[in-house]
Amino acid sequence: MIDQVKQKINDLLSNGSVKGVVALVHTNGNVAPCLYQKGDDLDKLCLGDTDSAGDARYPLNKVLVTLSRQYPDEVFGVLVRGCDERGLYGLYRLNQLDPERVVPIGIACPQSLALQCECKKPWPDDMMAGETSEGIDQKGVANAESNSHSERFSYWKGQFLKCVKCYGCRDICPMCFCRECSLECEDLVSKGDLPVEIPVFHLVRAMHMADRCIDCGLCDEACPADIPLRLLYKKTAQIMNTEFGFTSGIKKYEKSPLSLMGPAPEK
Amino acid sequence: MDYRNTLTTCTYCGCGCNLFLESIDGKLTGTTPCKTSPVNEGKLCIKGWNAHAFVQSERRLKKPLLRKNGELVEVSWDEALDYAASRLKDIRKKNNPDAVGFFASAKVTNEENYLMQKFARAGMGTNSVDHCARL
Numbered sequence: 001m002i003d004q005v006k007q008k009i010n011d012l013l014s015n016g017s018v019k020g021v022v023a024l025v026h027t028n029g030n031v032a033p034c035l036y037q038k039g040d041d042l043d044k045l046c047l048g049d050t051d052s053a054g055d056a057r058y059p060l061n062k063v064l065v066t067l068s069r070q071y072p073d074e075v076f077g078v079l080v081r082g083c084d085e086r087g088l089y090g091l092y093r094l095n096q097l098d099p100e101r102v103v104p105i106g107i108a109c110p111q112s113l114a115l116q117c118e119c120k121k122p123w124p125d126d127m128m129a130g131e132t133s134e135g136i137d138q139k140g141v142a143n144a145e146s147n148s149h150s151e152r153f154s155y156w157k158g159q160f161l162k163c164v165k166c167y168g169c170r171d172i173c174p175m176c177f178c179r180e181c182s183l184e185c186e187d188l189v190s191k192g193d194l195p196v197e198i199p200v201f202h203l204v205r206a207m208h209m210a211d212r213c214i215d216c217g218l219c220d221e222a223c224p225a226d227i228p229l230r231l232l233y234k235k236t237a238q239i240m241n242t243e244f245g246f247t248s249g250i251k252k253y254e255k256s257p258l259s260l261m262g263p264a265p266e267k
Numbered sequence: 268m269d270y271r272n273t274l275t276t277c278t279y280c281g282c283g284c285n286l287f288l289e290s291i292d293g294k295l296t297g298t299t300p301c302k303t304s305p306v307n308e309g310k311l312c313i314k315g316w317n318a319h320a321f322v323q324s325e326r327r328l329k330k331p332l333l334r335k336n337g338e339l340v341e342v343s344w345d346e347a348l349d350y351a352a353s354r355l356k357d358i359r360k361k362n363n364p365d366a367v368g369f370f371a372s373a374k375v376t377n378e379e380n381y382l383m384q385k386f387a388r389a390g391m392g393t394n395s396v397d398h399c400a401r402l
Contacts, residue, residue, distance in 0.1 A: 020268065028274065030303040032287055035270035056302045063289075067270060070291050074268075166313045168300070222300065224310040 001107060004129040005079065006042045008105055012077050013038045018103050021077035022063050024048050024056070031056035033063050047079070047107060054081070054113040059174040059218055061087045065096050077103040083117075083216035085124035086249025087174045090212055093255065096177050108132050117217050118234075121250070141235050156199065156232075162225035163196045169205065169219040169229050175212040175248075182208065202232065210236040211256035214249045269293065274301060279314040280373045280400070286311060288319050295319040355391070364392035372399045 005023075012018045013036065025034035026046035036042065048057040064078050080088060088104060091097040106123075108130030114122035120135045144152065170176045170183060182204050183189055189201055196202075213233040220230040240246050244257040272287035285304030289297040298319045302309035321327060331347035332339040342350075358366050369387040371380045384396045 020270070030274060030285075030301055032272045032274065032301070033289075033299065034272065035268075037268065050303055058299065058302070063270075066289070066296055067291070071268065164312060166311060166316060168311060168316060171316050172299075221302070221309055222311075224312065 001129040002045065002047055005047065005105060005107065006045055008128055009036055009042060009045070009077065012103060012105075013040075017075065018077040019071070019074040020067075021079070021103075021105070022060050022067065023079040023105075024058065024060070031058075033058045033060060035063070035067065052112065053110045054117075057081070057216075057218065057221075059172055059216075060084060061091060061097075061174040062172075062177075064102065065091065065174075065177055068097055068101065072098075073101075075101045075103060077105055080104045080106050080124050081109050082119065082121045082123045083214050083249075084174070085126065086121075086214035087216065089249040089252050089254075090175055090214055091177075093253065094177075094212075099252075117215070119215065125252075138234065138238070140231050141238055144231060144235075159227045160198045160202050161195050162227055163194075163201065164225055165194060165196050165201070166224060168222040168224065172218045172222040173209075174216065174218070175209070175214060202227075202229075206232050206236050209233045210240050211246065211258045212248055213237050272299065277311070277315045277318055278374045279312075279318065282306065284311055284315050286315055286318055288322075295323055359391060365395060367391055367393055368395040368397065369393070370397055370399045374399075 009021045009023065012021060016038075019037070021036045023034060023036060024031055024046040025044045027044055031046050031048060031050060036045070046056070048054055050056045060078055060080070061084055064076055067076060068074075078084070078088070085104060085106060088097065088099075088102060092099045104124065104126055106125070106127040106129075108124070108127055109117075109119065109122035110130075111133040113119075114133045114136055118136050118138060118140055120138060122135065123130070123132045147155070167183065170181065183201065188204060189197055213236070215230065215234060215237065217230050219233070220228065223229060237248065240248070240257070246254070246257050248256070269290075269292050271290050273290065274285060274287055277284040277286055284307035285301035286307075287299045287301060288295055289299060296319070298311070298316055300307055300309045300311040300315065307315075330341040331344055333342045333347055333350060355367060369383060369391075371383055387393055387396050
């Protein structure tokens, strides 16, 4: 698979259709986000796998947004998995990236990673390498909801109490791009105090993720307190799906129901 | 176009979390925790996440400041060091070595901290050495 990706990047760079390609590099024993440009060595290209599949994934779309803000006229390629492609669709919809200036290089995730992520679509629509694995049933939310209200309340309260307010969930999130963030609004969240406002802090973020979260799981991986954030956002995404028939990043140009005025769109 | 992620160690405390400083054309634009680091495994605290923010900050001091007539004014390194040395000597002479305390820092290297405690103990003659986190 990696050879196909290298070939594709080489083709894109040598025929000049992109200025650079955002992907990963394996260097000095570490995996890092990287921008490959014409003439760069592709030998150290990496797909984000070290000990197990996808254990060194980074928010490449976030890198792309940063680069595009700096160089709005250039075209960039980007390595995408299923979740990253959903992210691209979301960022097009939210006017953070121009689809004319992005060339996705899609790879499928192996079954092991799909299972670990409980990913319903572990492959991108536009896929150039890898074999499609099966989508996984979303059981996490139902399992969590099988407990009583009081059990769930104390469970989440306990989880939120662990928060060290590092803002890592927001900072790693490829779908968080606002220049002003509600979590820094002192009317909602006081500065420098711990424990964090319960449940305001986490629920504000969960609400903002409702029509954005692409279920990539990077927030879970970045949380030093091991708060199951992904499960929380899966729940808000599920409400969006049940109420409006909308899932973030599944259809390329679909508008979010939360950005429409007037009656609810038909399911 | 020069886009880089430079692997480095967080300067905020002694844990030694590994992070990437993201830069575009020589200007720092962000911090990303290193996932393959055995120390922090892709996680950071709020200070680490903002490690890029102070380096090129306009508010950073670039020259030594000395308070003269109640106001801080920029002075040369020679003047600042001369003043610090003479006051330290004065205080030590008028009181005793324990009238002076030394705070080490997580933002400098191990070797620099070694030199500082050496200076405190062998130079000034006090064991009053502590870490800046207790300030």
